[in-house]
Amino acid sequence: MRGLIGEDILTEEGEFIINMGPQHPSTHGVLHLKIWLDGETVKRIQPNLGYIHRSIEKMSESLSYRNFIFATSRMDYLAAHVNNEACALTVEKGLQLEVPQRAKVIRTILSELTRLQSHQLWWGCTGLDLGGVTPFFYAFREREAIMEIFEETCGARLTQNYMVPGGIMYDVHPNFQKRVKDVMIQIKGKFEEYDNIMTGNVILENRLKGVGYLSKEDALSYGVTGPTARASGLSCDLRKSNPYSAYDQVQFDEILDTGGDCYARYMVRMREMRQSVSIIEQLIDNIPEGDFQAKTKNVIKLPKGEFYQRVETPRGELGVFIVSDGAASPYRIKYRSPGFSNLSALPIMAKGGKIGDLVAIMATIDLVIPDIDR
Amino acid sequence: MRIFLSYSFSALATFIHSFLAGLISNGMFLLVTEMVITGVSLIVFLVLLCFFLGYMERRVAAFMEIRLGPNRVGPQGTLQIVADTVKLLFKEGLTPDSSDKFLFNLAPFIMVVASMLVVAPIAFAKDFQLYDINIGVLYVSAVSSISVIGILMAGWSSNNKYSLLGAMRSGAQIVSYELSVGLSLISIVILSGSLSLGDIVKSQENGWWIIKGHIPIIISFVIFVIASTAEINRAPFDLAEADQELTGGFHTEYAGMKFAMFLLSEYINLFVVSAIAATLFLGGWMPFHIGGLVSFNHIMDYIPSSLWFFGKTFLVIFIIMWFRWTFPRLRVDQLLTLEWKYLLPISMVNVIFVTVMAIMGWHL
Numbered sequence: 001m002r003g004l005i006g007e008d009i010l011t012e013e014g015e016f017i018i019n020m021g022p023q024h025p026s027t028h029g030v031l032h033l034k035i036w037l038d039g040e041t042v043k044r045i046q047p048n049l050g051y052i053h054r055s056i057e058k059m060s061e062s063l064s065y066r067n068f069i070f071a072t073s074r075m076d077y078l079a080a081h082v083n084n085e086a087c088a089l090t091v092e093k094g095l096q097l098e099v100p101q102r103a104k105v106i107r108t109i110l111s112e113l114t115r116l117q118s119h120q121l122w123w124g125c126t127g128l129d130l131g132g133v134t135p136f137f138y139a140f141r142e143r144e145a146i147m148e149i150f151e152e153t154c155g156a157r158l159t160q161n162y163m164v165p166g167g168i169m170y171d172v173h174p175n176f177q178k179r180v181k182d183v184m185i186q187i188k189g190k191f192e193e194y195d196n197i198m199t200g201n202v203i204l205e206n207r208l209k210g211v212g213y214l215s216k217e218d219a220l221s222y223g224v225t226g227p228t229a230r231a232s233g234l235s236c237d238l239r240k241s242n243p244y245s246a247y248d249q250v251q252f253d254e255i256l257d258t259g260g261d262c263y264a265r266y267m268v269r270m271r272e273m274r275q276s277v278s279i280i281e282q283l284i285d286n287i288p289e290g291d292f293q294a295k296t297k298n299v300i301k302l303p304k305g306e307f308y309q310r311v312e313t314p315r316g317e318l319g320v321f322i323v324s325d326g327a328a329s330p331y332r333i334k335y336r337s338p339g340f341s342n343l344s345a346l347p348i349m350a351k352g353g354k355i356g357d358l359v360a361i362m363a364t365i366d367l368v369i370p371d372i373d374r
Numbered sequence: 375m376r377i378f379l380s381y382s383f384s385a386l387a388t389f390i391h392s393f394l395a396g397l398i399s400n401g402m403f404l405l406v407t408e409m410v411i412t413g414v415s416l417i418v419f420l421v422l423l424c425f426f427l428g429y430m431e432r433r434v435a436a437f438m439e440i441r442l443g444p445n446r447v448g449p450q451g452t453l454q455i456v457a458d459t460v461k462l463l464f465k466e467g468l469t470p471d472s473s474d475k476f477l478f479n480l481a482p483f484i485m486v487v488a489s490m491l492v493v494a495p496i497a498f499a500k501d502f503q504l505y506d507i508n509i510g511v512l513y514v515s516a517v518s519s520i521s522v523i524g525i526l527m528a529g530w531s532s533n534n535k536y537s538l539l540g541a542m543r544s545g546a547q548i549v550s551y552e553l554s555v556g557l558s559l560i561s562i563v564i565l566s567g568s569l570s571l572g573d574i575v576k577s578q579e580n581g582w583w584i585i586k587g588h589i590p591i592i593i594s595f596v597i598f599v600i601a602s603t604a605e606i607n608r609a610p611f612d613l614a615e616a617d618q619e620l621t622g623g624f625h626t627e628y629a630g631m632k633f634a635m636f637l638l639s640e641y642i643n644l645f646v647v648s649a650i651a652a653t654l655f656l657g658g659w660m661p662f663h664i665g666g667l668v669s670f671n672h673i674m675d676y677i678p679s680s681l682w683f684f685g686k687t688f689l690v691i692f693i694i695m696w697f698r699w700t701f702p703r704l705r706v707d708q709l710l711t712l713e714w715k716y717l718l719p720i721s722m723v724n725v726i727f728v729t730v731m732a733i734m735g736w737h738l
Binding site for chain 1: 435438439440441535536539543609610612613616617618619620621699700701702703704705706707708
């Protein structure tokens with residue numbers, strides 16, 4: 001088959017190559033996928049990264065232990081609180097610092113609010129990727145209420161930088177409890193609406209069921225974590241298995257599904273939102289009085305050694321690995337981001353599907369590109 | 375002068391005709407002048423209609439999506455679409471370097487012309503029809519399928535892989551769904567016994583076909599609405615554009631006014647299929663009549679026939695817009711499965727039912 005300007009547009013094997021991204025509506029950022037197609041069927045995918053590399057890890061080596069946290073808000077920008085928390089927890093681990101109970105509970109509430117708003121954005125974007133624009137606006141209605149809580153609590157909506165080594169930066173706003181309770185009541189009433197417009201839709205079920213299958217073994221061997229892995233039946237919720245902050249004080253279920261397809265991933269996230277609401281409701285009335293921050297020295301210096309802490313972000317397991325040589329800034333930092341490992345499983349999930357399936361798979365593994373490409 | 379025989383505003387038409395006849399003595403030249411006047415007024419009408427449809431789509435979308443929609447430019451935002459058109463007019467109509475320039479520039483015109491041609495046999499009001507061609511239904515289904523040539527032309531000549539994929543999808547889609555559209559049209563033709571749209575409307579004097587035709591015609595109507603939504607490439611069947619998959623499909627490379635032409639033809643197509651649905655199934659301009667209730671029928675007759683026609687048409691348009699803003703998109707293989715495995719067999723069986731009904735005279 002020849003193109004208009006004469007060159008052969010097919011490869012020698014008869015494949016049709018298209019480049020999806022780095023500017024593409026459904027890659028949610030600057031991800032570049034090189035796709036080998038046979039008609040509409042995807043034969044092979046090669047993800048290319050590097051379009052939004054900011055060298056956050058290298059940059060952190062010249063920042064103090066207070067300042068390097070700020071850069072992590074720019075990694076997974078939908079879960080800035082959780083990223084900050086992961087770094088703060090690692091530094092606290094190095095200092096062997098006991099965080100006040102009040103800070104722990106507030107951290108947990110904010111992390112779960114973060115998870116809720118991240119899943120809501122994911123839900124809206126999934127609708128958008130599958131061609132339905134309306135869910136996006138429904139999702140943003142409730143997400144906006146959560147963003148307003150963030151704004152009132154710490155002045156920022158996206159890059160919060162609120163969790164610091166030792167606790168939280170400032171105490172919460174006096175309205176915090178009331179607003180969170182109001183928002184929880186609002187959101188609980190809207191879950192049914194979400195299900196009505198998307199979950200029960202026969203077109204949506206056809207688009208997602210049996211698409212992008214990821215087996216439990218593959219999920220394990222590719223290091224897939226978070227809702228994506230739990231949808232394949234892999235139990236990996238760090239909030240359950242390695243509780244941090246106040247997760248050991250609350251009752252909640254780890255959502256597991258055995259489907260392994262896009263629909264299972266969709267349902268896991270939908271059910272996780274309900275669990276997050278339940279966690280917040282258990283904690284919001286029980287915020288203990290007391291300090292919101294433990295006393296730390298002005299210049300934090302970690303003892304010589306290696307420190308690792310992992311947390312459960314809305315997308316999976318975020319690990320922070322700090323190597324310290326005893327100085328005021330880390331010797332080496334490595335982040336284990338959930339998106340990178342989840343993306344690595346995309347080629348096996350998308351193989352043999354259609355282009356439309358590829359978009360559905362990318363939507364349901366919930367990629368955030370600045371998290372993959374730090 | 376066949377064109378003017380069935381005008382509703384026949385007094386006005388006769389006046390214009392005699393006025394022009396006074397000026398122009400040559401019969402052939404007179405005919406051409408009148409045709410040009412008719413054509414220009416039709417184009418102006420359709421463009422204004424598309425402005426309204428664009429506005430309506432935005433407001434309907436906003437209503438579905440809990441937001442306000444355009445409400446700043448002009449009263450209630452009605453002039454927003456004019457502002458957008460001016461913007462599109464001033465944008466550079468880019469032609470890619472490696473495209474086939476002739477076909478690339480021709481494609482939008484084919485799309486618009488194909489969709490405008492279909493308007494000819496539609497009866498807008500009582501005795502208000504451009505041309506009551508005696509094979510109206512056949513004409514409509516034949517001319518409306520020309521638009522696929524425009525789409526294929528646009529997709530191929532852009533020399534863009536996304537455009538090509540979009541055009542390929544669209545070719546398969548439109549050709550398939552035409553079968554279901556045709557079969558649902560045939561069921562009405564069987565019952566009314568005529569291909570002329572004027573006669574079909576007249577056959578619904580004592581009740582619309584959707585009421586008289588019982589369940590088989592309701593099935594035909596549903597199939598017609600689904601299949602024609604697919605045929606005019608609107609969501610949830612907008613696979614040819616599929617902006618999340620193909621970044622814009624066959625019109626990825628188009629900008630400015632050339633892009634606006636595709637938009638224009640999309641909205642004209644939307645109007646045309648809704649008008650056909652209204653004419654064939656919902657009685658066209660025919661008021662709501664119940665056989666036997668003379669006084670009730672008289673009250674209904676007081677409502678102008680054009681109001682009936684546009685009311686029904688916009689009802690169907692609203693339903694099609696409702697689809698777009700509440701459904702996700704189908705995948706390409708599911709789209710073809712829906713047509714070949716569900717809609718087509720159902721329509722075929724349905725046509726048999728309708729035929730039996732027509733022979734036995736079970737319809738009212």
